[in-house]
Amino acid sequence: MKQNHYCHFGCKEELTVILAPGACLLAEGYYVLIWHTMIDLRLSRRRLAEEIVNIFRDVCCTKILDALGDEYILPEFDDVFTDDDSRRWFGDYMRCDKLGEKPQYISQLVPRLEILDLAAKIINPKPFRAIGQMC
Numbered sequence: 001m002k003q004n005h006y007c008h009f010g011c012k013e014e015l016t017v018i019l020a021p022g023a024c025l026l027a028e029g030y031y032v033l034i035w036h037t038m039i040d041l042r043l044s045r046r047r048l049a050e051e052i053v054n055i056f057r058d059v060c061c062t063k064i065l066d067a068l069g070d071e072y073i074l075p076e077f078d079d080v081f082t083d084d085d086s087r088r089w090f091g092d093y094m095r096c097d098k099l100g101e102k103p104q105y106i107s108q109l110v111p112r113l114e115i116l117d118l119a120a121k122i123i124n125p126k127p128f129r130a131i132g133q134m135c
């Protein structure tokens with residue numbers, strides 16, 4: 001039976017996701033890692049926004065911690081992505097450079113990057129585990 005939620009351990013173990021510090025989120029290499037995770041989903045800007053909401057709605061067996069190790073309380077999506085009904089920000093975020101290897105647009109909006117960081121780690125935790133807590 002196919003699961004329709006993000007559970008990597010069949011609900012037998014808990015996944016711990018640790019939010020990267022702000023400086024890490026803004027570091028080019030780490031930013032590109034998150035960006036690649038998102039564009040690899042191959043979703044439109046609106047579908048990507050919906051998918052992120054769904055990830056946090058449907059995730060189970062997951063403990064989310066901030067960079068200091070305290071429980072992280074997810075903000076409301078619309079509080080972080082305010083005044084963005086058309087989800088244009090996601091379109092800008094997903095746009096790539098001429099070579100298709102890096103984002104064309106680098107966002108400095110840390111609260112939004114925090115949500116993307118957590119979602120990326122839930123979608124595909126392996127590359128983030130490979131680098132540990134360093135960026």
